Amino acid sequence: MVVSELSILRGLAVLDVNVSDLEHTGFTQELYAQLVGLGVSGCVLSLSSVTGLSRSEWIAITSLAQGLELLGIKSVVSGIAPTLAVALVWYPTPSGLSTYLNEDEALDALADQ
Amino acid sequence: MSDERGPSAQGRITDRDLLKQRDSEIEAQRGQIESLQHSIEAAKFELPLLRISTHILMVPIVGAMDSLRSQRVMEDVLENIRRAGTKVVVIDISGVNVVDSSVASHLIMMGAASKLMGSTTIISGISPGMASNIVKLGIDTGQTETTNTVEDALKRAYNHVGKKLVDA
Numbered sequence: 001m002v003v004s005e006l007s008i009l010r011g012l013a014v015l016d017v018n019v020s021d022l023e024h025t026g027f028t029q030e031l032y033a034q035l036v037g038l039g040v041s042g043c044v045l046s047l048s049s050v051t052g053l054s055r056s057e058w059i060a061i062t063s064l065a066q067g068l069e070l071l072g073i074k075s076v077v078s079g080i081a082p083t084l085a086v087a088l089v090w091y092p093t094p095s096g097l098s099t100y101l102n103e104d105e106a107l108d109a110l111a112d113q
Numbered sequence: 114m115s116d117e118r119g120p121s122a123q124g125r126i127t128d129r130d131l132l133k134q135r136d137s138e139i140e141a142q143r144g145q146i147e148s149l150q151h152s153i154e155a156a157k158f159e160l161p162l163l164r165i166s167t168h169i170l171m172v173p174i175v176g177a178m179d180s181l182r183s184q185r186v187m188e189d190v191l192e193n194i195r196r197a198g199t200k201v202v203v204i205d206i207s208g209v210n211v212v213d214s215s216v217a218s219h220l221i222m223m224g225a226a227s228k229l230m231g232s233t234t235i236i237s238g239i240s241p242g243m244a245s246n247i248v249k250l251g252i253d254t255g256q257t258e259t260t261n262t263v264e265d266a267l268k269r270a271y272n273h274v275g276k277k278l279v280d281a
Contacts, residue, residue, distance in 0.1 A: 078231070082191035085226035093229070100231040101198055 013043040022060045042110035048079030058091045078106035168200035175208035183219035201270040207238025224257025237266035
C-alpha cells in the first residue's frame with residue numbers, strides 16, 4: 001500500500017489524514033515504515049480535509065501520533081476546524097499532543113524543535 | 114353606452130380580492146415583525162471581539178450569561194481563531210452577574226476547543242465565589258487558564274506571544 005497523501009515539506013512529513021485510510025489493515029505500519037525510510041524527524045497530521053470524527057477515529061489518529069513518537073518522529077496535529085474542535089473536546093486527547101491552526105504553524109513548531 | 118350597474122366585471126374589485134390583498138399585507142407585516150425579532154435576538158447576543166494585538170483577542174462579557182449566549186461566544190471565538198489566526202483569547206467575565214455550571218462548562222469547553230485549534234484561552238474576572246463554585250462542580254479547568262483580574266490575563270496573554278506588558 002502506498003500512503004499517497006504523504007508529502008514532504010521543509011524536510012518534514014505532512015500527512016493529509018483520510019479517515020478511511022485509518023481503517024485499512026496495515027496502513028499504520030506502512031506509514032511508519034515510509035516515514036522511517038524517509039528519515040524525517042517530524043510529521044504533521046493534517047486534519048484540514050476532515051469535517052467530522054468519531055471517538056474511535058480520533059483515538060486512531062492520536063495513537064498514530066503516539067506511535068510516531070515512539071519511533072523518534074515528533075508528530076503534531078493541524079487544521080482542526082471549529083466544529084470539529086468542539087466535537088473533539090468530548091474525546092480523550094493525550095496531554096503531550098500538540099495541535100496547531102494550520103500546516104505552516106505546525107511545520108514552524110516542528111522545525112524549531 | 115355606459116353601464117349603470119357600476120364597473121364592468123373585469124374591473125370590479127370583489128370582496129375576495131380585498132381579502133386576498135389584506136392577507137398579503139398581513140403576511141408582509143408578519144415577515145417584517147419576524148425580521149425585527151431576529152434582529153433584536155441577534156443584538157442581544159452581540160459580543161464585542163476586541164483585537165488587542167495581532168494575535169490577542171479580548172472578549173468582555175457584561176450582563177446576564179446563559180448557556181445560549183455562552184454557546185454563541187464559543188462559536189464566534191472559534192471562528193475568529195480560524196479566520197484571523199488568533200493565538201490568545203482573553204474572556205473577561207468580571208461583568209457577568211452569575212455563572213452557573215452550564216455556562217462554566219461552555220467556557221471551559223471553549224478553552225479546550227481553542228487549544229485543539231492551536232490557541233490559548235484565558236478567562237479573567239473569576240470571583241472567589243465563582244472559583245468556589247467551579248471547584249465544587251468538579252469542572253476540569255486543565256485546558257484553560259484563569260485569572261482574577263484582566264491585568265493578569267493580559268500579562269499572560271502577552272507572555273504567550275513572546276511579548277511583555279510593562280507598567281508605564
